[in-house]
Amino acid sequence: MEIITPNITLFCFRHKEKKHLGIKFNYNEDLLKIVRGLPNTRWSNSKKTWYTPYTKYHFREVKKNFRNSAKIDWSSINIKSLNEDTTNTKRTRLLSQDQKDMLNGFYKYLKGKRYSKSTVDTYTFFVADFIDFHHQKPIKSLTNRDVELFIESVFIKRKYSISTQRQFISAMKVFKTYYPEIALNEMNLVRPKKSKKIPTVLSQNEVLDLIRCTKNLKHRAIIALLYSCGLRISELINLKLADINIDRRQLHIKNSKGRKDRLVSLADSFLPLLSNYYLSYAPKTYFVEGSKGGKYSAESIRQFIKRNCKTANINKVVTPHTLRHSYATHLLENGTDIRYIQSLLGHSRPETTMIYTHVQRKDLMKITNPLDTIVQKTMKQDKASSKLGLSRDFNK
Secondary structure (H helix, E strand, C coil): CCCCCCEEEEEEEEECCEEEEEEECCCCHHHHHHHHCCCCCEEECCCCEEEEECEHHHHHHHHHHHCCCCEEECCCCCHHHCECCCCCCCCCCCCCHHHHHHHHHHHHHHHHCCCCHHHHHHHHHHHHHHHHHCCCCCHHHCCHHHHHHHHHHHHHHHCCCHHHHHHHHHHHHHHHHHCCCCCCCHHHCCCCCCCCCCCCCCCHHHHHHHHHCCCCHHHHHHHHHHHHHCCCHHHHHHCEHHHEECCCCEEEECCCCCCCCEEEECCHHHHHHHHHHHHHHCCCCECCECCCCCECCHHHHHHHHHHHHHHCCCCCCCCHHHHHHHHHHHHHHCCCCHHHHHHHHCCCCHHHHHHHHHCCHHHHCCCCCHHHHHHHHHHHHCHHHCCCCCCCCCCC
């Protein structure tokens, strides 16, 4: 029996003096479940259609959630006309004043413990979402099962990664310390195991091809520095001109991940490019700045790396962090001691740096494949089989 894929039509219409994104489809229980879970989506009795704010964010959310369940017709939508406004992209949380006061106190507690701004924001966001999800229950009565229900209902639906779920569990453990009255058993809050993925690494030729194919001088300087110093994208964006010591061929990376400083050597081959970039763009405070001054956009860096990889015919998913992985792997393949690599990358634990021992080709190339061993052994034993090859037709 042929399975018929349902159709969805997206269109723009005015309702209550505002532009909205209409979502029209024939009655379907599966599609109803999806549309009800979309952010800021409502049903209009007068228009007989579901609708959501007419913004790029909501348009992307609709496409993302329906793409595996229906054929989407959005031919009538002018992408350029979609609003940039994101003020309504997050659902208003249903929190009481006591709950808001609790979260403000938790936020101050994290800052007082000197967590990084990123960690403070992330932990507060997760705990706020958790309390909002169970807003009808007193915070004191929330249990480990409530944590599981939140993960099952929110994390799985939003397709959060395992690393994000680990962050959430860490946030709940810290919240338990801040507010011990909550009925959580900290010992039973278990983080899921980390995914042990081997990082994507570019070959040395691919790195050169990427740099050569990057025509924009600023973009080329960014890519070259990310790779040649093994920088995180946040480290490059926050790098100030005062942190570059040309005479000593060094970068001083300050207040990086884990609030650590470190020194990294500059490549001699990078200096002519650096000089050319300085003369052309004359940055004032930071190594790389936006068109209006100030820090450069991380998203811009990700986008132009992606574009230039296509130009260089590199068929891999390449991010700024891929260049850092490549830097570490190439150092290891060139015989650099792993303890020095740990220091250059700013890793706290050697176990973090050891991941690169799994991707270096140097040692792998020394291992003889057992299939080659079998073929070579057979050829030695039987001279008549000297023409043996795996592509040969053995039936002849």
